[in-house]
Structure formats: C-alpha cells, structure tokens
Amino acid sequence: MLGKRFQSTISRFPYPSKSQQYRYYESQVEQITKWWESSRFKGIKRTYPAELVASHRGSFNIQYPSSIQATKLFNLLNERFLERKPVHTIGSIDPVQISQSAKNQEIAYVSGWACSSVLTTTNEVSPDFGDYPYDTVPNQVERLFKAQQLHDRKATSEWIQNPQRDQIDKIDYLRPIIADADTGHGGTGAVMKLAKLFAESGAAGIHIEDQLHGGKKCGHLAGKVIVPTSTHITRLIATRLQWDIMNTENLVIARTDSETGNLLSSAVDPRDHEFILGVIEDVKPLSEVLYEAESQGADSSKLNEIEQSWLEQNKLYTVSEAAELKLKELGKSIETFNEFQAQSKGKSLYDTKQIFKELTSHDLKHDIEAPKTREGYYPVKNGIDVAVKRSIEYAPYADLLWLETKTPNLKYAQDFAERIHKIHPDKKLVYNLSPSFNWSAHGFSEQDLQNFIWDLAKAGFVLQLVSLAGLHTNAVSNFELSEAFKDQGMKAYVELVQKKEKEIGCDVLTHQKWSGANYYDELISAVQSGSSQTSSVGKDSTEHSF
Incomplete structure (x- = not known):
C-alpha cells in the first residue's frame, strides 16, 4: 500500500493534478506575454505566440547563468549607447587571457576564427x-566561463577575508561573453541546437552572419556566398525562439557580410532581386559552357580560364542598370528613367520588368540564370546599399547589427549608421576592429587611431572588438621570447617575462595562486583539519619567494 502511494506521488511530480498543470501553463503564457512587453525586448519582433513557447517549456523552470550575464550585458550596452560611448574588448583564446583582461575590459569575446585555428573539438x-x-565554440565558451567563475570565487574569498576590503575594489571576473556562431552551422534545427548550447555554456550573446553554411569563409576572405534575406531572418527567429523556450535574455547580433559577398545562394527572396547581376544578351549559360569543356577533358586551371573569359565577354548588370541602358537605347527622357526608378525600387525582377513594359511598351531583357556559378550561385552587386537594406530587414529580429567591412573607414561606417538609424534609431551597432586590416596602410594619424573607437561610438557603434587580439598577442610574445631565449637563456626569460610580470602587477607571476592553489588548499584544510604538513601552499612552496 505504501509502495503504491509512493509510486503515485512520483508519477504526479511536479504538479498534483491535471488542472494545476494546465494552470501552470496558463501562468507561463501570462508571464511570457508580460516579459515580451518589457523594455528588454523593445523593438523586437516575434513571429510566434506566447502559447507556443509555453507549451514547449516542459516542467522544469531552469535559470541559466548566461541569462544573468545577458542582462548585465544588455544594461551595459544600453547605458553606453545612450551616452554614445563604446564597450570595446579584445578577443581571448584561453583562461589566461580572459582572466588578465578582466580588470580593464568590461566584456569578453570568443572568435570562431580563433577556435578554428587554435582549438576545435576534433583538435x-x-x-x-x-x-x-x-x-x-560553445565548448570554448564553457571552458572560459568556468575559468571566470573560478577566478570570481577566488577574488570574492580573498576580498571578504581582507581586513582592508573597504579600501580595495574586487576585480569583476564575470565579464559577459559574446561568441561567434558563424552561420548557425546548418538549418533551423541546427541553429536552435547551437543557440541552446551557447546559452547552456555561458555565452551572454552570439552573432550570426548571413553567409551560406557550407560555403562560409572568414569575413575578410574573397568568394563569400550570402543566403537570401529571408533565410537569415529565419536563423534569427530560430535563435530567439530557442532562448524564449529556455526563458533566457541572451542577445543575438545579426551580422551581414553582404558588403563584400559577391554571390547569392538563391534568388527566392524578392528583397534581394535588385542586386542580382544578369546579362542583357542571349548567351549560353556559364554552367553549360563549363560542363561542355569539362566533358572534353579540360582540367581545373583550364576551366578557370574559360570562366574568366566568359565573364569578360559578357558584362553583368543589375536590373536597374539594364533598364537604364535600354531606356537610352529607346531614346527615353530622364523623367522616364526617374519614374521607372521610383516605381521599381525594391521590387522583384518580375514586377520590375512589368513596370518597364508599362512605361515603355517594350520588354526588358535581363537574364540572371546565365551567369550562375557551377554551384548554382547568383552573382550580385555587393556594397553598402545591399548591406544597409539587409541590416534594416534584420533589425526587428536582432538586438544589435554588425556590418562586416573590407576597410577600417570611419566615414563609411558613419554613413552606414546614419542610414540604419533613420529607420531604426534605437538599434545598437557592432564594429569589428579586425587584425585582418593593415591599419598602418589606411592613412591614419596617431591621433586618428587613438580616437577611432570613440568616434565610432558617437555614430552608434556601441560594441567594438579586436576579434583576434588574443591570438596575435600570444604570437608576438612567444616569438619574442623564443628568439631571445635561443641566445640569452634565462636572462631573456627573466627580463621579458618575470620582471615585466612584477612591474605591471600581473597575477600569473605567482601561477600556483593564480590557478587556485591557495583557494582550494583552504577548502581541503577545512575538511582535513590538522594536515598543515601536506598543505600545497605551506612553507616549502617556492611562491613564498616572490
């Protein structure tokens, strides 16, 4: 009898009745609805109802540390955006770097490039x-977040036990982490699983770019393929839905690589049509020309030559450029062209051609299929216009917008920000202070370089990062030491490392203490009282010499 009652109680966990279970669901719907109306989600659009989210949450109400960090990040960005001041940081690749930057950097950044080149789960x-x-990248985030928590516990314990604690500040090691989610690594399901991993691992925010999964390249490499605008919006919505189900406030950054991306994976979205390039003559499609050459034995180098020759012989135009040429050929006035531009702006290719015919009684020849690559990608006219249009479309679904640029140009960035803020005045912007730029080759004076971050912030680029700073500083310091150590031995190590650690107050000087030896020894001693002889930080520890 007792066994049956016990089993019955377990089966009803956590709610004693069906009606209470449903009331819990209804309370969740109410809570979610109010949550979405809060200032945290001002300007954020969702395409799904609160009922859907509530029905997929399950029975456990879990609080994720990453959401706490996200709130911290959101408040910091809000404050600085209103002040038009920057939150800027340097990318970290290991626990040493993330702990050493904590004193002076308010956030942390984890780069997908760095993870790909330094540490992957397959090594x-x-x-x-x-x-x-x-x-x-989620695994790297988890590693760094756990390191942050260790150093936070150490710092808190030391501060509390310090009699002079009222006179000193405790370093905040729990700096919110922003991480690189690349393209989302797949379809909608993969994006949601990745978003879940990041939230569980400790990332306060992530950025997702509009490149093609499977064709993705670093933002500063050539040959980038962008996806339809609608595809990337789906990624942003999927990320938000996953976090809504988890009841977290993590931030999603929509990044566009369309400023330099020269290929489009699909022409399915009419919003992309005005930038797709086509031919205005009847020509054999490029893919067919290449297929015929390959079937006749042409090797890869020969195929590349044929492709270049085809592109040189067949000039590509946007539909607007094709219309301008045709209007000139027909002898139409500038007024007709202006009318065409006004009516066709942002329209699909089909509608654009219909407008042209209504204005001129002539058909507009513009074939976007002929120049497609062998993979089926459409050439597009990249640049600031497509980047602005896409960013405006992404804005309702993202917390911040990231424009990936090919040069560090302040005026260019300011123009981008101005165009975005005409439509979305409260949207925060992100800037990649990339080491891929040869900063010394862009005409900056020393004063320009020093002011660059703060000038960007005045335009609304509140979040700025040197994505691979950790990678490059690691390389420089190790190269310098290894070169000097070859001839100077320990003199080089003492002068380049240990002496400098002492001078600047770097706590890795006493690396045993930095790693938590003192912190854990105190805990072990509390359990194993009377074991001072086995203490790891006893009188024989060499770190007492510092």
Whole structure:
C-alpha cells in the first residue's frame, strides 16, 4: 500500500493534478506575454505566440547563468549607447587571457576564427571556413566561463577575508561573453541546437552572419556566398525562439557580410532581386559552357580560364542598370528613367520588368540564370546599399547589427549608421576592429587611431572588438621570447617575462595562486583539519619567494 502511494506521488511530480498543470501553463503564457512587453525586448519582433513557447517549456523552470550575464550585458550596452560611448574588448583564446583582461575590459569575446585555428573539438586546426564541429565554440565558451567563475570565487574569498576590503575594489571576473556562431552551422534545427548550447555554456550573446553554411569563409576572405534575406531572418527567429523556450535574455547580433559577398545562394527572396547581376544578351549559360569543356577533358586551371573569359565577354548588370541602358537605347527622357526608378525600387525582377513594359511598351531583357556559378550561385552587386537594406530587414529580429567591412573607414561606417538609424534609431551597432586590416596602410594619424573607437561610438557603434587580439598577442610574445631565449637563456626569460610580470602587477607571476592553489588548499584544510604538513601552499612552496 505504501509502495503504491509512493509510486503515485512520483508519477504526479511536479504538479498534483491535471488542472494545476494546465494552470501552470496558463501562468507561463501570462508571464511570457508580460516579459515580451518589457523594455528588454523593445523593438523586437516575434513571429510566434506566447502559447507556443509555453507549451514547449516542459516542467522544469531552469535559470541559466548566461541569462544573468545577458542582462548585465544588455544594461551595459544600453547605458553606453545612450551616452554614445563604446564597450570595446579584445578577443581571448584561453583562461589566461580572459582572466588578465578582466580588470580593464568590461566584456569578453570568443572568435570562431580563433577556435578554428587554435582549438576545435576534433583538435584539427584549420582556416576559418566554418567547417569545424558546431560544438567547438560553445565548448570554448564553457571552458572560459568556468575559468571566470573560478577566478570570481577566488577574488570574492580573498576580498571578504581582507581586513582592508573597504579600501580595495574586487576585480569583476564575470565579464559577459559574446561568441561567434558563424552561420548557425546548418538549418533551423541546427541553429536552435547551437543557440541552446551557447546559452547552456555561458555565452551572454552570439552573432550570426548571413553567409551560406557550407560555403562560409572568414569575413575578410574573397568568394563569400550570402543566403537570401529571408533565410537569415529565419536563423534569427530560430535563435530567439530557442532562448524564449529556455526563458533566457541572451542577445543575438545579426551580422551581414553582404558588403563584400559577391554571390547569392538563391534568388527566392524578392528583397534581394535588385542586386542580382544578369546579362542583357542571349548567351549560353556559364554552367553549360563549363560542363561542355569539362566533358572534353579540360582540367581545373583550364576551366578557370574559360570562366574568366566568359565573364569578360559578357558584362553583368543589375536590373536597374539594364533598364537604364535600354531606356537610352529607346531614346527615353530622364523623367522616364526617374519614374521607372521610383516605381521599381525594391521590387522583384518580375514586377520590375512589368513596370518597364508599362512605361515603355517594350520588354526588358535581363537574364540572371546565365551567369550562375557551377554551384548554382547568383552573382550580385555587393556594397553598402545591399548591406544597409539587409541590416534594416534584420533589425526587428536582432538586438544589435554588425556590418562586416573590407576597410577600417570611419566615414563609411558613419554613413552606414546614419542610414540604419533613420529607420531604426534605437538599434545598437557592432564594429569589428579586425587584425585582418593593415591599419598602418589606411592613412591614419596617431591621433586618428587613438580616437577611432570613440568616434565610432558617437555614430552608434556601441560594441567594438579586436576579434583576434588574443591570438596575435600570444604570437608576438612567444616569438619574442623564443628568439631571445635561443641566445640569452634565462636572462631573456627573466627580463621579458618575470620582471615585466612584477612591474605591471600581473597575477600569473605567482601561477600556483593564480590557478587556485591557495583557494582550494583552504577548502581541503577545512575538511582535513590538522594536515598543515601536506598543505600545497605551506612553507616549502617556492611562491613564498616572490
């Protein structure tokens, strides 16, 4: 009898009746609805109801530390955006770097490029083509977040036990982490699983770019393929839905690589049509020309030559450019062209051609199929216009917008920000202070370089990052030490490392203490009282010499 009652109680966990279970669901719907109306989600659009989210939450109400960090990040960005001041940081690749930057950097950043080239879950390092296992960056985030928590516990314990604690500040090691989610690593399901992994691992925010999964390349490499605008919006919605189900406030950043991306994976979205390039003559499609050459034995180098020759012989135009040429050929006035531009702006190819015919009684020849690549990608006219249009479309679904640029140009960035803020005045912007730029080759004075971050912030680029700073500082310091150590031995180590650690107050000087030896020894001693002889930080520890 007791066994049956016990089993019955377990089966009803956590709610004693069906009606209470349903009331819990209804309370969740109410809570979600109010949550979405809060200032945290001002300007954020969802395409699904609160009922859907509530019905997929299950019975456990879990609080994720990443959401706490996200709230911290959101408040910090809000404050700085209103002040038009920056939140800027340097990318970290290991626990040493993330702990050493905590004193002076308010946030932390984890780069997919760095993870791809330094640490993947398969230990197979490679270029940033987004082809590493999708758990690679979340695993790195988890590693760094756990390191942050260790150093936070150490710092808190030391501060509380310090009699002079009222006179000193405790370093905040729990700096919110922003991480690179690349393209989302797959379809909608993969994006949601990746978003879940990041939230569980400790990332306060992630950025997702509009490149093609499987064709992704580093934002500063050539040959980038972008996806339809609608595809990327789906990624942003999927990320938000996953976090809504988890009841977290993590931030999603919509990044566009369309400023330099020269190919489009599909022409399915009419919003992309005005930028797709086509031919205005009847020509054999490029893919057919290449197929015929290959079937006749042409090797890869010969195929590349044939492709270049085809593109040189067949000039590509946007539909607007094709219309301008045709209007000139027909002898139409500038007024007709202006009328065509006004009516066709942002329209699909079909509608654009219909408008042209209504204005001129002539058909407009513009074939976007002929120049497609062998993979089926459409050439597009990249640049600031497509980047602005896409960013405006992404804005309702993202917390911040990221424009990936080919040069560090302040005026260019300011123009982009101005165009975005005409439509979305409260949207925060992100800027990649990339080491891929040869900063010394862009005409900056020393004063320009020093002011660059703060000038960007005045335009609304509140979040700024040197994505691979950790990678490059690691390389510089190790190269310098290894070169000097070859001839100078320990003199080089003492002068380049240990002496400098002492001078600047770097706590890794006493690396045993930095790693938590003192912190854990105190806990072990509390359990194993009377074991001072086995203490790891006893009188024989060499770190007492510092």
